[in-house]
Amino acid sequence: MATHEQEITEPVDLCRPDGTLNPAALGWSRTPLHRANLRGWGRTKRWEHWCVTTPTHLVALTVSDLDFLALNTVYLLEYGPQGREFECTSLVPGGFGVRLPDTVAGSPGADEVVVGPARPSGGKVRIEIRDETSGTRLRARCLTPARLPLEVDLLVGRPEGHESLSVVVPWSERRFQYTSKHTALPAAGRVRIGAGTLEFGGDEAAWAVLDHGRGRWPRTVDWNWGAASGRTDGHTVGLQFGGRWTAGTGSTENGLCVDGRLTKIGEELDWRWSTSDPLAPWTVRTPSSGQVDLTFTPFHNRSAHTDVGLIANRTDQRFGHYDGRIRTDDGTAIAVERLLGWAEDVHMRW
Template sequence: MATHEHEITEPVDLCLPDGSLNPAAVGWSRKPLHRANLRGWGRTKRWEYWCVTTPTHLVALTVSDLDFLALNSVYVLEYGPGGREFECSSVVPAGRGVHLPDTVAGAPGSEDVVVGPARPTGGKVRVEIRDENAGTRLRARCLTPDRLPLEADILVARPDGHESLSVVVPWSEQRFQYTSKHTALPAAGRVRIGSELLKFGGGDDGTWAVLDHGRGRWPRTVDWNWGAASGRTDGRTVGLQFGGRWTAGTGSTENGLCVDGTLTKIGEELDWHWSANDLLAPWTVRAPSSGQVDLTFTPFHNRSAHTDAGLIANRTDQCFGHYNGRIRTDDGTEIAVEQLLGWAEDVRMRW
């Protein structure tokens, strides 16, 4: 089922000279083609979020500029009962010293991003996103809540021809978001926590990276669902990318399947069902019209964050777990999804 949405195949500016949304930018693409030439202050939000899943751990790095502050973080989760979980976050008033480029940070032809001191102390965080010939290099340093030094060094590969999903979501001429989601990218690296060294990747061990690149001008409050997963299933390399609620009524969705590096764009809104009272109960995600997505997501952990800091209030429940069910690509190929590791989240944001 081909999407009704307009496919963009040439580079385009996100904004007109006055800072409003460029009508020619509305659509989706199989690789990042938008230049986010944003103007204005207060409603502009920029971020790079990388999440790397291994068979035993998950590592997520965030660099964000929300105009009146920047929030940069390192998150680590060890799966299983009693597994470690911690987050090191640094708030930078007015976003001083944090600059995110108009295109995907660390990609060929774009800018590298480096935030925080080289030897962070006192709650500060160092994050680096750099272009290398073999891919994107992710590095991070911080002190854990137990004051152990943490160092992460991860290389995310760029397989030739691997497609991603980039979409412009238009609420209005003045409020819009450009998102570029990259799934099922092979990764390898290490994380040192104190004297303990974790190594992953370097072979077919099930280490995958996902990128959420965002640039836009947002309303004051918004709710969303986001789900993603990567891995091998039914003899294929599969990346799942799903969104919900925040795109409703805009004519755009951020829904797609990446199978062996080829993108299937899904233009319909998906049906999400989950229990707000029991977030670790199974979720379902389905494509009601096309039937291209019929999945059950079973969480094993909820990363819950509820904050109210005046200008920013956030309620995030990001559940990590496994997807099972089936998907169908544009060419009609049905793929059985079995224990695909990823996440699904329920977020309410005031910012």
């Protein structure tokens, strides 16, 4: 195995009755098995983030409940020099009307999340995430800053036996995070922007990634997150990488999903990137095992800065392609060539 961490194979509660971390929940699983039974208020963070990519465009939906406020976002990017970029963000003081349910063992995320008015005007966002028999339905509506209506309707598939990475990261018994990352999920549907339509999953494949999070966080934290999905070297590959925020906890959120099978990597990654040149290549490597040796070359930088008193955020999320090599648990070496995804550098005070 590529990790020393305990693999969890049976459903388990994240928290004890007093709200502290359940020691039996420490570990990782190939399917969601933790019930995130968080209680009370105070540094509690819950979110659902979906990103669906194609070779020419992508869309991301985020619903987040951060205790004292909620941030709900729809983001659309068309690649290339003439590509369009739209972002609709709704900030809800007190998080009124935004309540994300506890995770249920066996579910890929929240079974049903609905936020915002059915017909949102400027500054409002409508997002729906619903579990269906054939997968997860993603719908969204908003009015962009350019006054163009934007509507999302996508279905993310759930292939039989497709594995994901769920892991508990502990800072202490009162500060901990349950994260469930799902990569390389097939998706199809469309996004309407103004009078135009962008197709997902038609002639070009579309791939979805889910970041499902539940936990209680420190006041200030820095992280790297990288993910990618697609076909390369005859395989369907999903990359899931994290960094900095897990250092010293004994847990990592690093994994490879190859043809639906997860390789969990317990080693902290070596991330190298430029803070001055947003489009300079990154390197992401496992310094000891050699299981990951990749270069990430960005083509677009999404820079976001938020400062609303209690929350301050700096995010530099670069979209681009991964190239290099990875190796699975069974020793299979895979050449990674232009695998589409992202890598980000985040500072958060919340």
